[in-house]
Amino acid sequence: MRDIRLLTQMFIPGTLIGPFTQANPGLGGVCTFVGEVRQDQGVEALELTHYEPLTLPGMHSLADRAFARFSLMGLLMVHRVGVMRPGEPIVCVSAAALHRRDAIDAVDFCMDHLKSAAWFWKREKRATQNGESQWHWIEPREQDHSDLARWHS
Amino acid sequence: MRDIRLLTQMFIPGTLIGPFTQANPGLGGVCTFVGEVRQDQGVEALELTHYEPLTLPGMHSLADRAFARFSLMGLLMVHRVGVMRPGEPIVCVSAAALHRRDAIDAVDFCMDHLKSAAWFWKREKRATQNGESQWHWIEPREQDHSDLARWHS
């Protein structure tokens, strides 16, 4: 069971994960990661821009690589685009497998690639001293690059 | 938010994960692993035996080590004991953190320890040739030991 989506509207991860688990009968384990917009000091909103002709095909290609690399029964990969508020979910990746190692590693692999090797551009709207707000582009953290490098061996 | 439980009755992971996520406002990510009884050929039931005076304190000690090792906001660790049927959840571990690396690694760490270093004894009821069923004790797989060894460095 493979379910790859870009969503322009707020979603509730539980409504995706329950049906996904049901759709993979006989599984041994399901690992799920949900990323939310952090409530960082002064951050009012987050915007994720994508480029349709690359972003969704890129997610499908990532799913292909996850299926090739791990023994998976199912993979759910859902990513928001557009403007989000603190506390809203941005991404949900769920992997079902016979064994936990494959499920956990597949989620880890997909998240590392979505974070720093997928076609998303992210900016934050932050409050300024004078009470107005400004948008700032976010660069990947060094940690994101080193996380990604783990999979190249 | 810390929630460590041994359950003697069937549970539905979604009913635990939703409230757990709500109980950790401001989080950046939640990683969750749910293990279920696999529908292996001929397996009719799984029984997990525990020793109350050691098993629950052992899970609390594991939670202490996870909080010491990773930057966590919350940890949910729920384990079934008793007799379970194929498809029923056995274990649910969920970790909430500011960053995904801590959440994913904490779940990985807890699962590896629950699988081969926690006080549980597991046996399966399997159909035999003559139509009767017999209980068989399960040994940890070699993979479980090597998974656990990853955390000793």
Added chain:
Amino acid sequence: MIRIVYLGRLADAAGKSESQFVSSSGDLDWPDILALLDDHVREGLADAVRDERVKVALNGEVLADREGLIARHGDEIAFLPPVSGG
């Protein structure tokens, strides 16, 4: 009274999940307990428990030196074979 609990495969070896002994002669040491297992629970159980991988808990604490065990009235001893997961 001293309570003995058998976990995992040892419950099969004992044919039961626990036993209770009244110690008329006071405390029981490791050889006393092994003798009781063979004589009053099931022949061969002492050998099963001698397996080095079997750990022993006294009142919920795993013993570092199981052969130094001294059990007194009211104590609970648990025999813990290797845990099994998978």
Added chain:
Amino acid sequence: MIRIVYLGRLADAAGKSESQFVSSSGDLDWPDILALLDDHVREGLADAVRDERVKVALNGEVLADREGLIARHGDEIAFLPPVSGG
């Protein structure tokens, strides 16, 4: 008509998220496009796009050799700065 899409920071540099050009003299090559960006979109945009980390997609395919780009009527070009996550 040729459509040009600016992603991420490049949308800021361009002051818009896309432009459309009618090429009266046929196909456009890499130097033609850089000239158009500076002359008809915003001064300095060509420099921003020259940054080696900016990738170029033609009709949804990222080009291995962006300087070999030839854009024809109906094509869509996208300028892709480094992705940003975190």
